[in-house]
Amino acid sequence: MTLLAITVLGHDRPGIIAGTTDRIAGLGLNLEDSTMTLLRGHFAMTLVCAGGASATEVEEALAPLAADGSLTVTVRELPDQQPQGPVGTQWVLTVHGGDRPGIVSAVIGEVAEVGGNVTDLTTRLAGELYLLIAELDLPASVDTDALAVALRSVADQLGVGVTLRPAESDEL
Template sequence: MTLLGGHIAMMLLVAGELDSAELLKRLGTPDLVISTSAVEARRHFCDEGGGLGYVLTVHGPDRPGIISAISAVLADDGGNITGMSSRLSGRLYVLIADVELPKDVDVAALMRRLAATGASLDSDITFRPVEPELL
């Protein structure tokens, strides 16, 4: 859940028997804008991840095209952004993304391309493996 322009925005993943049209009908209220869609939960959310987990940080002056440029570099290597958080604080734009890479990616080469893209955006980029949870 987050605030966008003073409006609450949230996305919920739910499981149940209702189709998306019926769910939308039951959720409808005049104060909220709601959309529903069915997802292939088994394929997208229940499979074991087979890739490499990385965390990407981008920070620099706010400007259009940062997410587009960074996600294009990741997509070229089959990288998948599985979580993302961005904040604007004054002139500073910050993007943190969880990224899953195919196992055969040349990570060093990808990091060089990310660094070059960051430099072209006047932004700093760090890209590092996810630290394992120590339970």
């Protein structure tokens, strides 16, 4: 059993997901994990699949999707290891305010300082308003009140607002 990571990037158009997953299913691969989004009109998808097909076979099967040059498809074999579940508590971090360079690195740097792991991150720019939403896995030993203070300090320096709250189980 081979575990493969497949990425598809490029100009958005209808049928990318259907075409990709049809070819993957045709190779007998099981789609185990996926994420897809549009980034300023560009399609971005990552899939993790398991099955008997090699990376080369999958690349050949997906090559027609990229033939016109509007998409880039990559396939790489992943080590066979069990996915790590949460090791602590789940939190949601939101940041909003005027756009400027360095927001993500400064805020997420505070999370990393306490050993927190970002399990999902989305950012959006709407005019001059910047929005970041991150799902976090924080070690049980983290003083979340102290982390919230540190995050507010960084947010004040950046001129943005920040909220850290426990995740509801139906949000994840």
